[in-house]
Amino acid sequence: MRKSLALSSSLLTLAALVTLAGCSSQPAAPEQAGAGVEDRTPGAISATAPVMSGQGDPYAIAALKDPKSPLFKRSVYFDYDSLVVKDEFKSLLDHHAKFLVRNDQMKMLIQGHADERGSREYNLALGQKRAEAVKKALMLLGAKEAQLESVSLGEEKPACMEQAESCWAQNRRGDMLYTGEF
């Protein structure tokens, strides 16, 4: 009895350690990592990040770090000169809104981005419009304004550095970061 207790507590410790290791090997956020956009392959699992949680409640906080969870995806991309949230991102925003409703202690920083062409300050304002569009969509889906802050990084943190439309398209986006990630 005593032995099995000790074993289970050490197992718990081990589990905690593995979870922590998993956490720290995650990038803080797609663009804070510098180069990266998110992995857009559906269901991709990072070999170094064991899935320890999120099996029960899809909106548990641990789901944020679970590559299998829809909450793992954090970016919404916009067309040129458009603030319309495209249909392909609506279910993603729906999942994040549900998460925010379920976890009302969690806050989100929405960082808007713009491509590099033209004035830095004007691009900052364009990125703000994109962040604001994501914020409004989340609020319509039930998230509280107090949970959300929309800001812009303008053209300063491009996900892609080439001078081509395919690249600029990746830079016209809004990224969602949660408490602890910014």
Place this chain on the structure above:
Amino acid sequence: MKIHILRWLAGALLACVALFAQAQLSIEITGAGNQRLPVAVADFAGERVVAHALTSVVRADLERSGLFQIVDTSGAVLDESAVPNYSDWKARGADALAAGSVSVMPDGRYETRFRLHDTQKQAAIAGQGLAHNATQIRATAHRVADIIYEKLTGERGIFSTRIAYVMKSTGRYELQIADADGNGAQVALASREPIISPTWSPDGSRLAYVSFEAKKPVVYVHDLATGRRHVAANFKGSNSAPAWSPDGTRLAVVLTKNGNSQLYVVNVDGSGVTRLASSSGIDTEPQFSPDGEFIYFTSDRGGSPQIYRQPVAGGPAQRVTFEGSYNVTPRLSPDGKSLAFVTRDSGRFRVAVMGLATRQTQILTDTAKDESPSFAPNGRMILFATEVGGRGVLAAVSIDGRVKHRLSVQAADVREPAWGPFSK
């Protein structure tokens, strides 16, 4: 927070040391005026005590202005008390001649004295003595060049002014201050996160800028003498595009606390935020007119980004730019008579200048990615950021588009220039 600041300060100090070794801005003249006044600057007597560093800087300053042609003096040494052989200098093609001396004073400091001669009138037309120490040789040379420039052109010289800009190398952003010729760069702030939109207080003692160190844009005011800084605007959302009021007591800023980017005014200490203008779209890049009566800004309220102005005291906004679908970054000349801005034409972004009375616009550059125009305090040149060979460089162009030079550095991007005010 305190630890963070200390770390930045330590980083800034390190960067300073490295800077002189590798990141010196180099200057290249790429265009000159078509009617240049020939000027001879003789070597100053006794100048060997400062390794001839003085007259070489005077000549480089005058030449870079694009208004003078430097006449070869073949190593002639002439002090300020000598009466030059006017007809001889006139025969060499010089309309004006500077002569002078550098001597060591009893207290170990230096005294530089010079005289400017008009070879046509055969008379001295200016002269001055300047006391300085060994670290002020370049500064003294810039003063001498300023005096010569002012005497010969009738307008103040800008050789003693400073510029601020952001240097970006891999994973590192530095807000730097250098002399107008790119020399003597010092790091005011080093950060892993972007720094944009530096702008000088009217007295040249402080810079306002936007730093992203808090994962969002926040406006800071930085005192250059002490290195101390404070947050001037950090509201929910983004805080950006600071612009000093002409009296230096307030900042126009762009805040998004109520949604989109909108214009506000705050006191320099961050207190007393008030709304300045309002629209349902983007209003950004504010700048006060030199008389403080108007605020010029970029807005997409008409469907495309254009420049507008609005009385600071209140009243309707007036559209200022009409040609083309992208006109941004309004910057008023120091006399308030012309407006520099960036215009897009066939996908190229170029610096243009508009006479506010005539509404005539002239495109000044032939580059394609121009940003952030900034007037020299005498209104003669505009400094801006552009790209050459895939690298960010600074360039300057005269308001008639003729005189051009470029400041660049190996292995780093230079951007976000701001030309400082006249030094006191």
